[in-house]
Amino acid sequence: MIDILLMILTGIGVAFFGFVLQTSIAGVNRKVVARVQKRYGPKWYQEFLDIFKLLSKRSVTHGWIFDFGVIMALGVIIGTAMFMPLTSSFMAFDGYDNFFIFVYLIAVGMLGMAMSASGSGNPLASIGVMRALTTMLAYEVPFMIVVLTIIKLTGTSSLSEIGLFQQVAGNSWFLIALPIGGIVAVMALMGMLGKKPFETYIAPAEIASGPMVEYGGKQLGMLFIMHEITVFIEVSLFVHLFLGGAENIVLFIVKYFVVYTILNIISSVYGRFKIDQVVLFFYKWPLIMAITQAFIAIYLGWVI
């Protein structure tokens, strides 16, 4: 009994750590993007100020579905983050760090947000939700093919064991061992995070920030917290699957920071695709590359 309680507490600690880590790194990244644009940039803790300001505001509601969806999204995402291994040996629930747990639970969080946004009754929110789900449909196919290739090669779908596999093999990261698949994964990760070329479902100038159009005050604050933890989960997935996990927590933070910063720098120089361009893009080159990589790695056995 006390074991389970301790595990749950550790899990909440992991989720909180992920929130603090991602929020700080997002603040630093706003400075990095500002330097790319020849600006000075905000304080590094600006994201914390934004979130606490939103939580301190009064807000309106658009019915109980609107409120409940936000709470459901935040709760499910915190629940997902609880399973995330931080290093290859440290995780809250030992043996439950399966890749598919994250894939399924993240989708539930997204559905909570979709339900809540549709509950607001704003047509722009419905368009945004539709675009978000379409984008999800687009990037998941090539990403899943690459990840299934990795699972086939390692023989396990546990994140920490995939990380350990790469460390035992002499730090041959899958980003290097499967170079074509690595490129596909980077593109899919940009789609997951909603970074610039695939920012279609947010599109502030076009559909007024999409699903978030009717949120203000406390609900928006909770959505921001949810967004930060989602980014933590997705970038951590990439670190564990493609960058050889992490032996210790410092290495994890360094890898995490490098991945997120590089994605942000790529994002800061791009424009935005239209939604049909996003789908066509993901179903054309990344899909071809992912299938080629799977063929090369599994049937020909050419893994560097």
Add this chain to the structure above:
Amino acid sequence: MLSTKFSPMSKEEVDRKWWEIGDFFRRNSLWMLMYCTGCCAIELPPAMTSAYDMERLGMGPMATPRQADVLLVTGYLSLKTLRRLIYTYEQMSEPKYIVGFGSCTINGGIYHDSHAVINQLNKYVPVDVFVAGCMPNTEAVMNGFVDLMDLIKNKKANGWKDYHERYDWYLANQKAALGEVRVHDEFHE
């Protein structure tokens, strides 16, 4: 010598402390909704981009009224846009502030004798900070934002409370200018 004995604070004091903490966050993270009706809007791009870099004050543009804290009214308001401005202002979540740009929002500016525009903005909605000039310099615009932050710090940016307290007066002025003010809720009617 200060007493170390614990004395419970009254509810007003606790509320005041929480409000001061909230004010710290609110003044360091002002999100703007730009209502660009007039020529003063051209002063905003240099204020936002690398020349003056508004983001270092924590300010940034937002897409919808629900998300925003500050409503920027940049320039003259015709009667048609005034109606939309009032709808927009009432959609924002509290605490909310208004910054009026240029002479047109203060006394009508060069359009003071036009039949199509209103002259004094703060007869219709409460304005916290005016930035004078036709058009104001970008330095003046940035100074106006810093002034707004100081007002929030000194608890003087109370326009949104004033709108609650003297709503009858504002509504009478709005009706006198527009004839009728009614928010159409096309989703739930």
